[in-house]
Amino acid sequence: MIQLKLKLKGMPSPRPRVTRHGTYMPQEYLEYKKYLQTYFSVFKPFSIVPLRLELLFVFKTPKSSRNKYPM
Numbered sequence: 667m668i669q670l671k672l673k674l675k676g677m678p679s680p681r682p683r684v685t686r687h688g689t690y691m692p693q694e695y696l697e698y699k700k701y702l703q704t705y706f707s708v709f710k711p712f713s714i715v716p717l718r719l720e721l722l723f724v725f726k727t728p729k730s731s732r733n734k735y736p737m
Contacts, residue, residue: 674705
């Protein structure tokens with residue numbers, strides 16, 4: 667069994683921006699997406715065999731939140 671712990675800061679996918687000239691995604695999001703693609707391209711040799719993946723996301727509770735749990 668191979669176990670990896672990655673410390674990556676998550677970024678939610680923003681809504682596409684719409685202007686008179688067309689629709690586009692914010693540049694910051696596109697750069698983050700490209701970074702993740704290059705980061706995970708290292709694991710491409712493992713894609714030949716069946717793979718089981720478990721994900722655990724850990725978030726800090728916002729300080730100014732009235733709600734007990736973050737959205």
